[in-house]
Amino acid sequence: SQQGEEDPQALSIQEGENATMNCSYKTSINNLQWYRQNSGRGLVHLILIRSNEREKHSGRLRVTLDTSKKSSSLLITASRAADTASYFCATAEARETSGSRLTFGEGTQLTVNP
Amino acid sequence: GAGVSQSPSNKVTEKGKDVELRCDPISGHTALYWYRQSLGQGLEFLIYFQGNSAPDKSGLPSDRFSAERTGGSVSTLTIQRTQQEDSAVYLCASSLASGLDQPQHFGDGTRLSIL
Numbered sequence: 771s772q773q774g775e776e777d778p779q780a781l782s783i784q785e786g787e788n789a790t791m792n793c794s795y796k797t798s799i800n801n802l803q804w805y806r807q808n809s810g811r812g813l814v815h816l817i818l819i820r821s822n823e824r825e826k827h828s829g830r831l832r833v834t835l836d837t838s839k840k841s842s843s844l845l846i847t848a849s850r851a852a853d854t855a856s857y858f859c860a861t862a863e864a865r866e867t868s869g870s871r872l873t874f875g876e877g878t879q880l881t882v883n884p
Numbered sequence: 885g886a887g888v889s890q891s892p893s894n895k896v897t898e899k900g901k902d903v904e905l906r907c908d909p910i911s912g913h914t915a916l917y918w919y920r921q922s923l924g925q926g927l928e929f930l931i932y933f934q935g936n937s938a939p940d941k942s943g944l945p946s947d948r949f950s951a952e953r954t955g956g957s958v959s960t961l962t963i964q965r966t967q968q969e970d971s972a973v974y975l976c977a978s979s980l981a982s983g984l985d986q987p988q989h990f991g992d993g994t995r996l997s998i999l
Contacts, residue, residue, distance in 0.1 A: 812975055814990070
């Protein structure tokens, strides 16, 4: 079953604007990851934030994690048309037999208009 | 190759037929995962292999689904007696190890259509 719920389901913005996507989850996690998927392609890992971290940056990406609210947000600053893609959050919990299997949300479809 | 390779990229078959999907992970990656992605949805975990350990099959939806990984490298996912609800994109991922902080590297998937 899907653990994560992403909000919004779809987001359309103009190039240069910032895009914020949110993710909520239900269980205790060890880390939360964000992935990007271009149409017809596989997923690409963007950033990982551990449960004891609150904020992380990577280039134009900023991720926050609030474990008390079981939520995370992904901010893309100064968006570009090439950022158009689906963005998924995924949570990882360590289980003896499951390694770091990921539980994915349903994704946010981001469209950046030139 | 540099990335995870999956074949075929597309497969169309009739209901009731068996299909085999192949995944070539990144060389040296010991962990391998199969996921299923239905149209417009997130990914559903199917099965996980780590080295020579017994695979975690807890995500397989029915006994028509099976997977194996030979020699700790290439993996095949087999679906027997396919049904229309099996239509989806099947994604394979590999990671350097099964540690918590290992990002997963995905192939482009096999788009399976059951007529």
